[in-house]
Amino acid sequence: xxxxxxxxxxxxxxxxxxxxxxxxxxxxxxxxxxxxxxxxxxxxxxxxxxxxxxxxxxxxxxxxxxxxxxxxxxxxxxxxxxxxxxxxxxxxxxxxxxxxxxxxxxxxxxxxxxxxxxxxxxxxxxxxxxxxxxxxxxxxxxxxxxxxxxxxxxxxxxxxxxxxxxxxxxxxxxxxxxxxxxxxxxxxxxxxxxxxxxxxxxxxxxxxxxxxxxxxxxxxxxxxxxxxxxxxxxxxxxxxxxxxxxxxxxxxxxxxxxxxxxxxxxxxxxxxxxxxxxxxxxxxxxxxxxxxxxxxxxxxxxxxxxxxxxxxxxxxxxxxxxxxxxxxxxxxxxxxxxxxxxxxxxxxxxxxxxxxx
Numbered sequence: 164x165x166x167x168x169x170x171x172x173x174x175x176x177x178x179x180x181x182x183x184x185x186x187x188x189x190x191x192x193x194x195x196x197x198x199x200x201x202x203x204x205x206x207x208x209x210x211x212x213x214x215x216x217x218x219x220x221x222x223x224x225x226x227x228x229x230x231x232x233x234x235x236x237x238x239x240x241x242x243x244x245x246x247x248x249x250x251x252x253x254x255x256x257x258x259x260x261x262x263x264x265x266x267x268x269x270x271x272x273x274x275x276x277x278x279x280x281x282x283x284x285x286x287x288x289x290x291x292x293x294x295x296x297x298x299x300x301x302x303x304x305x306x307x308x309x310x311x312x313x314x315x316x317x318x319x320x321x322x323x324x325x326x327x328x329x330x331x332x333x334x335x336x337x338x339x340x341x342x343x344x345x346x347x348x349x350x351x352x353x354x355x356x357x358x359x360x361x362x363x364x365x366x367x368x369x370x371x372x373x374x375x376x377x378x379x380x381x382x383x384x385x386x387x388x389x390x391x392x393x394x395x396x397x398x399x400x401x402x403x404x405x406x407x408x409x410x411x412x413x414x415x416x417x418x419x420x421x422x423x424x425x426x427x428x429x430x431x432x433x434x435x436x437x438x439x440x441x442x443x444x445x446x447x448x449x450x451x452x453x454x455x456x457x458x459x460x461x462x463x464x465x466x467x468x469x470x471x472x473x474x475x476x477x478x479x480x481x482x483x484x485x486x487x488x489x490x491x492x493x494x495x496x497x498x499x500x501x502x503x504x505x506x507x508x509x510x511x512x513x514x515x516x517x518x519x520x
Contacts, residue, residue, distance in 0.1 A: 173226065173298070175218045175235035175289060179205040179494040182234045182302075184478065185504020189512070193234065196221055201486030202494050208483035218288050219271065223295035232511070233298040235289040236499055241280040242308040250308065253283035257312055260287040264294065265319045290316050293350075294323065300511040301350040304499050307331050310346040317348055325350040328358055336361035337506045339477050340386035341442040345499075351511055359506040383425060384438045386474045422459040425467065429453040442475045447496035469495070477502045 174182050177195025179202045186193050195213045197203050206213045214221075218235075242250035250257075256274045263270045264287055275281045289303050301320070303313060310331060317327035327350045334343040337359065349356040367379035427434045427443050434443040435457070445454060445467075454472075456464040469491050473482055477500035484491040 171230050172232035172234060173230045173292070173296070175233070175292060176237055176285070177206065177211075177213060178202050178236065178498050179484070180209050180211045180482075181476075181478075181498030181501055182236070182504045182508075183209070183211040184482075184501035185499065185506075185508060188501065188505045189508060191232075191508075191512070193232075199494075201490040204485040205483060205494060208485060219285060223292055226292075226296055230296045230298045231300070232508075233289065233293055233296065233301045234303075234508075235292070235301075236304040236497075237285045237288060237309075238282050239306040239309070239497070241283045242286075242306050250280065250283045250286075253278040253280060254311070257283055257286050258315055260284055261290055261312065261315050261319060264291050265322070286312050290319060293320060297323075297352070299352050300356075300508075301325070301348065302504075302507050302511065303348040305346050307344055307346045313346055313348040317350065320350050325352055326354070326356040328356045330358060332358065332503070334477075334500050334503045335365070335380040335441045336363055337500075338362050338381055338502045339441070339475075339500045340381040340383050341445060341475050341477075341500070342380075343444045343500065347507065349507065349511060353513075354511070357510055359510055362506070380441050382439050383436065383442050383475065387438075387471060423456045423464060424459065425454070426457045427454050445472060445475060445496055447472075447492040472496075476500050 172186060172191060172193040174193040174195040177183065177193070177197040178199075180195070183193050183195060183206065192212065195206055195211060196216050196218050197206065197213055198215060198217050200215070203213050203215045241253065256278055260271060260274050263274075271284060271287065275284045278284055286305065286309060289301070293301055303316070305313065310329065313329045317325075317329045321327050327348065329346070329348045331344055331346050334341055334345070347358070349358065361377060363380050364377040365380055368376040370376040424435045424437055425442055427436075427446065433453070436443055447454065454467045456467065458464060469484060469488065470480065472492060472495045473484065474480060476495050476498060478495070478498070484494065486494070
C-alpha cells in the first residue's frame, strides 16, 4: 500500500472531529464529509480536513482506489431514545435500502420519500460507499437501536469478502468518564475484525495468571480535574469562607466546589450520578437545559457547561468549539468519544502503519 493511500481515511457524517481526534492519536488523518456549517467550522479550527457536502448526494466514483479506511456515524436522531423514534417505523425501509444497494439498485429517493423521517435512510449510506470504494477497513457507529441494521450491513459486507464484527460497547470500558453505550460495526478485508480489548472495568478487576487486572472506570472527578482530598474555600474565595474537602469539580472548571451530582433529564426519575462515578450518556438537543449540576439535597446549582461536557466526551480542554451554545452542545453530544475511536481503529490497521505515520 502506498503512503498516499495509507493516509486516506474517509469519514462520513464527520461531525466536529471525534473520529478525527481518535485517528490523530494513532498518527493518522481523515478527510471528513459533513454538511453542518458549525461542525465544519469546528473541524477547520481543529485542523481536520473537511469537504462540506451532503453524504447522500456526494459521488463515490472520484474516490475509487483512493480510500483505505471508511468511517461513518450516520445521524442518530430518528433512532435515539431521546428523540421521537421515527426510525423504528422506517426500519423495514432501511433494510430494503441495504438489500437494494447490495443488488446494485439505487432506490434511495423512493425509499426516502416513503420514510416517516427522511434522515432514517442515511444509515444505508456507509454500505453504498463501502461497496463502491472497497476500503481495507470500515468502522461504523450509531445508537444501539440501529444494531439490527448494522448486522444486516455486516452480512452484506461478508458476502463480498470482509471479516465483520457487530455489537454494543460501553465507552466507560475504554477510559471515558461516561457510561455511553453505542452500536458498532467493524469490518476488514485484510485481518479478522474483532472488538477492541477493554482498558477499564466497573469496579476494576484483579490481576491473574493471564495478565494484569483492569483499573476501575474513570469518574467525572477524574475527567474534570478534581483531586480527592483537596481543600478549597466555600463562599467568597477572595475574602474567605469555610474550608472543606473538595467533592465537586475544580474551581477553574466549575466555580464553587460543593457536593454536586450531575442530573440528566427533568423527570423525577432522571439519572443522577455522583462525582465519584462516570457520567451517564450525555444527551443534548431538546434536553440541553436538563443536563445540570445539583446539590446532594437536589437543589439546582447550574447547567453543565461546554468545557465540562467536552471533557466528559473525551476531547482535549483546548478543543476549538464553534457556533452557538446550542450548536456546540449538539456537536459534543453527537461526536464519537476520541479515546473510544482510537481503541476501535487500532485493531483494524497494521501496527507498522501506526509506527510509520
